[in-house]
Amino acid sequence: MKNADWSARDLAVLWHPCTQMKDHEQLPPVPIRRGQGVWLEDFDGNRYLDAISSWWVNLFGHGHPHINAALKDQLENLEHVLLAGFTHAPAIELAERLIRLAPAGFSRCFYADNGSSAVEVALKMSFHYWRNAGKSAKTRFVTLTNSYHGETLGALAVGDVPLYKQTYEPLLMKPLTVTSPDCYYREPGESWADHSRRKFADMASALTEHAGSVCAVIVEPLVQCAGGMRMYDPVYLSLLREACDRHGVHLIADEIAVGFGRTGTLFACEKAGIRPDFLCLSKGLTGGYLPLACVLTTAEVYAAFYDDYEKLRAFLHSHSYTGNALACRAALATLDLFERDDTLANNRSLAQVMAQAARGFEDHPHVAEVRQTGMILAIELVRDKATREPFAWRERRGFRAYRHALKRGVLLRPLGDVVYFMPPYVIAPDEIRFLADVAGEAIDMATKD
Numbered sequence: 001m002k003n004a005d006w007s008a009r010d011l012a013v014l015w016h017p018c019t020q021m022k023d024h025e026q027l028p029p030v031p032i033r034r035g036q037g038v039w040l041e042d043f044d045g046n047r048y049l050d051a052i053s054s055w056w057v058n059l060f061g062h063g064h065p066h067i068n069a070a071l072k073d074q075l076e077n078l079e080h081v082l083l084a085g086f087t088h089a090p091a092i093e094l095a096e097r098l099i100r101l102a103p104a105g106f107s108r109c110f111y112a113d114n115g116s117s118a119v120e121v122a123l124k125m126s127f128h129y130w131r132n133a134g135k136s137a138k139t140r141f142v143t144l145t146n147s148y149h150g151e152t153l154g155a156l157a158v159g160d161v162p163l164y165k166q167t168y169e170p171l172l173m174k175p176l177t178v179t180s181p182d183c184y185y186r187e188p189g190e191s192w193a194d195h196s197r198r199k200f201a202d203m204a205s206a207l208t209e210h211a212g213s214v215c216a217v218i219v220e221p222l223v224q225c226a227g228g229m230r231m232y233d234p235v236y237l238s239l240l241r242e243a244c245d246r247h248g249v250h251l252i253a254d255e256i257a258v259g260f261g262r263t264g265t266l267f268a269c270e271k272a273g274i275r276p277d278f279l280c281l282s283k284g285l286t287g288g289y290l291p292l293a294c295v296l297t298t299a300e301v302y303a304a305f306y307d308d309y310e311k312l313r314a315f316l317h318s319h320s321y322t323g324n325a326l327a328c329r330a331a332l333a334t335l336d337l338f339e340r341d342d343t344l345a346n347n348r349s350l351a352q353v354m355a356q357a358a359r360g361f362e363d364h365p366h367v368a369e370v371r372q373t374g375m376i377l378a379i380e381l382v383r384d385k386a387t388r389e390p391f392a393w394r395e396r397r398g399f400r401a402y403r404h405a406l407k408r409g410v411l412l413r414p415l416g417d418v419v420y421f422m423p424p425y426v427i428a429p430d431e432i433r434f435l436a437d438v439a440g441e442a443i444d445m446a447t448k449d
């Protein structure tokens with residue numbers, strides 16, 4: 001069977017995520033036969049460099065021998081058992097390790113099975129904590145403009161990307177939305193830190209005014225990924241932690257995309273030296289192998305739910321696949337690799353190679369900004385470099401770049417007109433340079449006339 005056969009069968013029965021299916025009349029889905037390291041191979045023998053880690057989940061490449069071996073071993077013993085009333089070694093060991101690795105002060109790990117569900121868990125836990133604490137006037141959440149927290153209705157409600165949210169607005173709870181510290185909008189000559197600090201004024205006044213009705217502030221630490229890889233300085237998180245404490249409001253850090261080394265430290269919050277009240281993790285958690293998520297929280301939160309059954313204070317949230325044994329085992333193997341390969345140190349030099357390889361883009365007539373935080377590098381395409389006027393969205397410049405790069409053997413998947421690199425950590429310097437060359441061609445093709 002060749003690509004065309006699989007694509008035809010696919011298009012007869014599948015409905016793909018985040019896709020206008022009619023686009024596939026022009027460009028059919030690419031059927032992948034195997035993955036090895038940073039490379040994907042289709043049924044016609046073409047290879048694609050997975051520059052976006054298969055939607056940000058893959059950390060150590062496809063088909064990693066250590067993770068494969070761990071899964072095979074786990075499969076021989078236990079694939080899954082319910083986590084209510086029962087438990088198993090991978091779920092316990094993973095919770096122990098995550099609590100040890102995360103910023104100090106967490107003591108509990110609640111599992112879910114995807115990122116959106118983890119966000120739902122954190123929102124419900126925060127709300128429920130305040131109810132159990134006798135503060136039932138606290139019913140709202142504070143979010144940042146341009147944020148993204150997933151697609152289920154609660155997670156969508158606290159996000160702010162109109163393309164995904166607008167249609168469903170009548171179904172959604174209403175958060176308080178505060179201006180993001182997004183440093184794309186800093187003044188000429190202003191540092192990221194100064195801009196981020198200045199933007200905190202909006203958050204400070206929202207909290208001063210509304211703290212009595214607010215359960216929690218939810219943020220994506222340092223990088224608003226789905227919102228176009230917009231970035232800000234850690235000082236914002238330090239100020240936010242301090243203000244949340246002062247006003248008696250929880251802080252939810254959604255590190256679903258930025259956790260596990262993407263920003264340079266294992267968790268992005270470490271850069272600000274803070275511990276949120278809830279830390280949401282997923283995506284890279286299993287190295288890109290299996291769906292799994294968790295929310296880490298504190299002894300204080302846990303204690304507000306711990307009581308005699310008849311008091312009805314328990315957190316009764318559940319998902320069938322909570323803490324799946326195979327997924328937990330893949331996560332343990334992934335954490336092994338961080339230690340074994342000294343990944344964070346290696347990433348520091350890879351991040352430099354990425355910066356070097358992308359340096360030339362700054363002079364491109366249609367590039368407004370090249371920005372980077374650790375292993376995430378983004379290139380913002382605009383119609384007019386001087387005024388930063390964007391391209392008309394209907395022109396789908398990013399999609400043009402995507403199509404060109406595919407032909408050249410690179411999987412880029414721009415967010416609107418933002419081309420970005422977020423590769424697996426096993427990418428080689430030569431592969432980074434190849435990726436940048438192809439991205440350069442793709443940007444030229446996508447921005448001409």
Ligand SMILES: *Cc1c(COP(=O)(O)O)cnc(C)c1O
Pocket residue numbers: 114115116117119148149150151220225226254255256257258282283
């Ligand atoms: C991807 C993502 C989510 C949602 O995770 P899913 O597993 O896709 O539901 C939530 N928050 C952030 C920051 C994400 O990047």
